[in-house]
Amino acid sequence: MSRQVAVIGGDARYLELIKILKSNDDNEVILCGFDKLEQGFTGLNEVELYELDQSKLDVVILPITGTDSSGNIETVFTDKKINLNEAWFQKLKSSCIVFTGISNDYLTNVTKKAGITLVPLLDRDDVAIYNSIPTAEGAIMMAFEHTDQTVHSSRVMVVGFGRVGNTVANKFSALGAKVSVCARSIRDLARITEMGLRAIPLHELSNYTDDCDILINTIPSLVVTKEAIRNLPTNAVIIDLASKPGGTDFDFAKKRGINAMLARSLPGIVAPRTAGKILANVIEQILDEERE
Amino acid sequence: MSRQVAVIGGDARYLELIKILKSNDDNEVILCGFDKLEQGFTGLNEVELYELDQSKLDVVILPITGTDSSGNIETVFTDKKINLNEAWFQKLKSSCIVFTGISNDYLTNVTKKAGITLVPLLDRDDVAIYNSIPTAEGAIMMAFEHTDQTVHSSRVMVVGFGRVGNTVANKFSALGAKVSVCARSIRDLARITEMGLRAIPLHELSNYTDDCDILINTIPSLVVTKEAIRNLPTNAVIIDLASKPGGTDFDFAKKRGINAMLARSLPGIVAPRTAGKILANVIEQILDEERE
Numbered sequence: 001m002s003r004q005v006a007v008i009g010g011d012a013r014y015l016e017l018i019k020i021l022k023s024n025d026d027n028e029v030i031l032c033g034f035d036k037l038e039q040g041f042t043g044l045n046e047v048e049l050y051e052l053d054q055s056k057l058d059v060v061i062l063p064i065t066g067t068d069s070s071g072n073i074e075t076v077f078t079d080k081k082i083n084l085n086e087a088w089f090q091k092l093k094s095s096c097i098v099f100t101g102i103s104n105d106y107l108t109n110v111t112k113k114a115g116i117t118l119v120p121l122l123d124r125d126d127v128a129i130y131n132s133i134p135t136a137e138g139a140i141m142m143a144f145e146h147t148d149q150t151v152h153s154s155r156v157m158v159v160g161f162g163r164v165g166n167t168v169a170n171k172f173s174a175l176g177a178k179v180s181v182c183a184r185s186i187r188d189l190a191r192i193t194e195m196g197l198r199a200i201p202l203h204e205l206s207n208y209t210d211d212c213d214i215l216i217n218t219i220p221s222l223v224v225t226k227e228a229i230r231n232l233p234t235n236a237v238i239i240d241l242a243s244k245p246g247g248t249d250f251d252f253a254k255k256r257g258i259n260a261m262l263a264r265s266l267p268g269i270v271a272p273r274t275a276g277k278i279l280a281n282v283i284e285q286i287l288d289e290e291r292e
Numbered sequence: 293m294s295r296q297v298a299v300i301g302g303d304a305r306y307l308e309l310i311k312i313l314k315s316n317d318d319n320e321v322i323l324c325g326f327d328k329l330e331q332g333f334t335g336l337n338e339v340e341l342y343e344l345d346q347s348k349l350d351v352v353i354l355p356i357t358g359t360d361s362s363g364n365i366e367t368v369f370t371d372k373k374i375n376l377n378e379a380w381f382q383k384l385k386s387s388c389i390v391f392t393g394i395s396n397d398y399l400t401n402v403t404k405k406a407g408i409t410l411v412p413l414l415d416r417d418d419v420a421i422y423n424s425i426p427t428a429e430g431a432i433m434m435a436f437e438h439t440d441q442t443v444h445s446s447r448v449m450v451v452g453f454g455r456v457g458n459t460v461a462n463k464f465s466a467l468g469a470k471v472s473v474c475a476r477s478i479r480d481l482a483r484i485t486e487m488g489l490r491a492i493p494l495h496e497l498s499n500y501t502d503d504c505d506i507l508i509n510t511i512p513s514l515v516v517t518k519e520a521i522r523n524l525p526t527n528a529v530i531i532d533l534a535s536k537p538g539g540t541d542f543d544f545a546k547k548r549g550i551n552a553m554l555a556r557s558l559p560g561i562v563a564p565r566t567a568g569k570i571l572a573n574v575i576e577q578i579l580d581e582e583r584e
Binding site: 141145 | 304425426429430432433436437439440441442443444445463466467468562563564565566569
């Protein structure tokens with residue numbers, strides 16, 4: 001028995017995702033919002049939103065960004081506007097699963113009211129850890145581009161030791177950078193020390209930024225403060241990987257003439273194919289578990 | 293007793309080199325071919341070639357590229373042409389040391405005739421190994437830019453296990469790539485195996501290229517042949533790090549629609565400051581040894 005999977009909107013990452021979903025004979029994949037896609041992408045089943053009979057869908061896959069607060073969807077491969085209102089979700093069958101990258105109040109509400117399971121993929125530990133690999137490679141690429149020295153033997157300060165911070169610290173260290181990591185918990189500080197890196201309590205960050213060429217923030221609250229920025233060498237760069245608006249006092253960095261950048265969606269930029277594969281694998285796994 | 297050091301031509305790497313040489317009070321640094329340099333670069337002692345009294349020079353530093361076959365110098369920071377003919381070299385004192393990156397017949401001849409020591413820096417093992425670090429980082433940057441998957445878990449084939457190949461294999465492996473290395477000698481193949489990488493005898497390369505996403509050549513003779521290219525997957529990329537004209541059958545790669553790139557002077561592109569530091573340190577070390 002095949003299941004109907006509708007992919008509604010999405011970016012370059014979704015091309016690999018669609019390819020993998022289609023390669024599974026269990027899935028009947030219907031695309032919506034991909035009319036600008038090249039012909040080379042063969043065997044597409046591309047429809048307009050109004051042509052889609054949502055009462056028959058088993059799975060709906062929304063873009064990584066989900067919807068905005070009015071149900072509009074960010075689309076890359078169509079110029080047409082796609083809006084999913086409350087009524088649209090009401091017509092899905094109750095066994096339908098809706099995947100999104102991130103959720104918001106709107107999406108959480110409309111799916112809850114419709115009694116439908118919503119899976120925000122980026123909230124999952126496995127997705128976050130897999131995704132941290134292309135994110136860290138993107139951070140390395142930015143370091144290559146925005147400094148005039150090798151990453152090897154650069155002084156790198158990673159702020160935060162969550163799923164992203166851990167991977168970033170690992171990768172820069174593997175390339176021969178001198179890595180320090182700022183964290184709050186004594187457990188994390190112990191682990192950082194065990195890894196052979198310099199562990200710095202987060203509240204002491206500003207006492208150590210004078211000894212730093214590349215500061216990489218991963219904490220989504222204001223932790224890279226005026227004090228931390230004031231002590232940085234003038235040719236240091238700040239790469240902020242935390243979700244918008246980041247954790248850096250960007251205005252102050254600008255005033256001091258320090259190059260500070262908020263990186264956006266690095267997995268989709270440096271490795272769309274890998275990022276799509278990560279999502280496809282997790283979606284397939286969740287659907288398999290449902291079936292059992 | 294200070295020594296007169298003339299830096300004649302050079303690229304971005306030489307700015308760091310000049311800075312380091314100037315910071316040593318033993319050196320009186322004279323620049324030639326830097327008239328376009330920004331004012332911010334303070335305390336320059338910039339002259340025209342004809343103003344330079346070469347009989348007083350203790351050290352001459354030529355660009356990485358040396359001279360062409362008529363004694364012309366590649367300059368980045370001047371529009372004026374600089375030519376060093378045989379007569380010019382004859383007027384240097386016999387104790388003068390001439391540094392270049394690479395040498396050619398012209399340069400080897402004119403310095404020999406003038407009885408002067410020529411040091412081609414890139415021939416030295418230490419410089420080549422230090423330089424292999426920014427070269428490898430440049431190769432990683434190219435991999436990021438020209439593939440749509442992470443370096444992590446990519447299948448990387450490194451051709452050659454010299455000073456560059458060894459570093460490249462190390463760095464890609466450190467980032468989690470699945471690295472194979474092709475080499476000729478059984479000694480190298482043993483070392484590659486010891487490093488936990490897959491060792492492949494060079495003459496068998498073409499039997500393994502079907503299992504490769506990124507092929508990185510470091511051997512300056514035609515080793516990436518039609519046969520090797522024929523078996524590559526269509527979306528594979530070739531990054532050729534060997535000196536011009538590389539070791540890849542570029543025409544055949546193009547015919548097969550495989551993206552093959554000859555990388556040029558990566559240290560100067562990704563890390564000019566580090567590259568300059570490497571040269572400065574080795575020059576200082578050689579001059580110190582001379583003095584003892």
